[in-house]
Amino acid sequence: MSPAMDAAWPSLLDVFGGRPSARSIHFIIAMLLVLFFLVHILMVVLVGPINEVWSMITGRYRLPRERH
Amino acid sequence: MAGVITRRKLIAGVAAGGSSIALSAWTGPTYDSFFQDNVLSIGQWLNYHVQRLIIGNALAQEFPESDMSPVFRTNGNTDPGTPEYQKLAADQFTDWLLRIDGLVDSPTSYSLAELRAMPSRTQITRHDCVEGWSAIGKWTGVQLGRLLKQVGLQPNVRFILFHCADNFDGTPYYESIDLVDAFHPQTLLAYAMNGEPLSIGHGAPLRLRVERQLGYKQAKYVMRVEAVALLSGMGGGQGGYWEDAADYYWYAGI
Numbered sequence: 001m002s003p004a005m006d007a008a009w010p011s012l013l014d015v016f017g018g019r020p021s022a023r024s025i026h027f028i029i030a031m032l033l034v035l036f037f038l039v040h041i042l043m044v045v046l047v048g049p050i051n052e053v054w055s056m057i058t059g060r061y062r063l064p065r066e067r068h
Numbered sequence: 069m070a071g072v073i074t075r076r077k078l079i080a081g082v083a084a085g086g087s088s089i090a091l092s093a094w095t096g097p098t099y100d101s102f103f104q105d106n107v108l109s110i111g112q113w114l115n116y117h118v119q120r121l122i123i124g125n126a127l128a129q130e131f132p133e134s135d136m137s138p139v140f141r142t143n144g145n146t147d148p149g150t151p152e153y154q155k156l157a158a159d160q161f162t163d164w165l166l167r168i169d170g171l172v173d174s175p176t177s178y179s180l181a182e183l184r185a186m187p188s189r190t191q192i193t194r195h196d197c198v199e200g201w202s203a204i205g206k207w208t209g210v211q212l213g214r215l216l217k218q219v220g221l222q223p224n225v226r227f228i229l230f231h232c233a234d235n236f237d238g239t240p241y242y243e244s245i246d247l248v249d250a251f252h253p254q255t256l257l258a259y260a261m262n263g264e265p266l267s268i269g270h271g272a273p274l275r276l277r278v279e280r281q282l283g284y285k286q287a288k289y290v291m292r293v294e295a296v297a298l299l300s301g302m303g304g305g306q307g308g309y310w311e312d313a314a315d316y317y318w319y320a321g322i
Contacts, residue, residue: 003196004321007280008123019202 104315116319120248123321128254128279131192136262137203140195142269145234145241148289153233161273166257170229170294173220180273183259186210191254197283198316207277209258213251216295221247225295229302230276233289236309243287244299244307244318245278254279257290282320284310 001012001022016022044052055061147153156164161180169175190208216228228250232241249255256277259266266272271288278285285308299305304312311318 002322003128003194003282004119004123004280006194007126007128008119010129 112317112319115317116321119319119321123280125248125252126280128193131194131204133192133206135204136192136206140203140205140262140270141201142267143197143199143283145236145288146269148232148234150233150235153289157268157272164273164291166274166290167292168215168219168294169292170296171222171225172216172295173222176219178215180259183210183257183274186214189253189256191256191277191279193254193277193279195283195286198320199283206262207256207258208260208263209256209274209277211253212255212257212276212293213253215257215293216250219295221295224297227296227299227307229294229296229299230287230290231292231294232287233291236313239303239309239313241287241289241309242303243276243285243309244296244302245276245281245285249278249280252278252280257293280321282322284308284316285320 001009001016001019006013013019013022016025051062165177165179166183167175167177187210188208189211190206192204192206194202194204196202212228225247227244227246229244230242232243234241245255254277257274258277259274261267261270266275271286271290274290276285276287276290296302299307299318303309306312306315307318308316310316
């Protein structure tokens with residue numbers, strides 16, 4: 001934690017088990033979040049971005065015409 | 069519909085995007101003063117004000133003697149090396165005077181003996197360097213707020229500047245803090261470290277301790293304290309040597 005935040009909330013250091021482990025937790029979770037975003041954006045793009053984003057806003061999802 | 073984005077196009081696009089990100093990471097961020105002045109500065113402003121709101125007058129953590137670091141590294145300049153400074157050091161700083169002036173009612177000079185005779189504060193705190201290392205040491209000195217009350221600040225004072233004896237390639241080191249930190253009880257002009265007179269490596273005869281900010285704020289070799297209304301009149305105008313030289317944030321609570 002930063003010197004100023006340590007002054008405000010010194011118990012934060014104990015919660016995260018000290019600075020080195022706080023850093024590790026921070027970067028692992030940050031990387032997982034980035035991965036989460038990338039995977040989900042990829043899924044939207046694969047499904048068809050315009051139809052997919054439109055369905056998020058309006059709730060209407062246009063199904064592909066059935067092929068015979 | 070089908071065929072808008074083929075799998076092949078997608079893979080090519082991801083590869084192109086990824087490689088451009090990798091390339092920009094490889095070449096490093098290019099300095100962009102527009103981005104610095106108009107985007108990053110907003111983050112700094114927000115960070116400063118939000119932290120001030122959250123932190124108030126909270127004290128930095130103090131530690132027992134058993135937590136003190138066996139080795140407290142010296143960093144930055146470890147000896148000003150100028151003829152004037154060497155002369156002062158040769159006499160154990162008996163001829164040294166701390167000048168407090170600027171927008172004050174009664175500009176005053178203090179000798180080291182006078183500062184040592186004043187009521188002191190001793191605190192064992194952690195020094196956090198911007199480089200990532202930290203060390204716990206014991207600091208003894210006069211509370212800056214006590215000195216500022218003695219000389220009397222004028223109503224338009226907003227910052228306290230610290231002029232130092234050391235320099236980097238001829239550019240003098242200096243730092244500045246706001247009045248919240250200047251009057252914080254743990255903000256000291258320290259003349260002793262770990263129970264002994266401050267060594268030259270750690271900033272003899274006097275250094276600043278601003279315990280809720282990073283190491284580059286803890287100006288060593290303080291020669292003169294100046295009360296100012298604006299930071300623009302000194303150096304590059306950013307409030308400190310590293311702020312001018314390398315765009316360090318002026319508020320180092322981080």
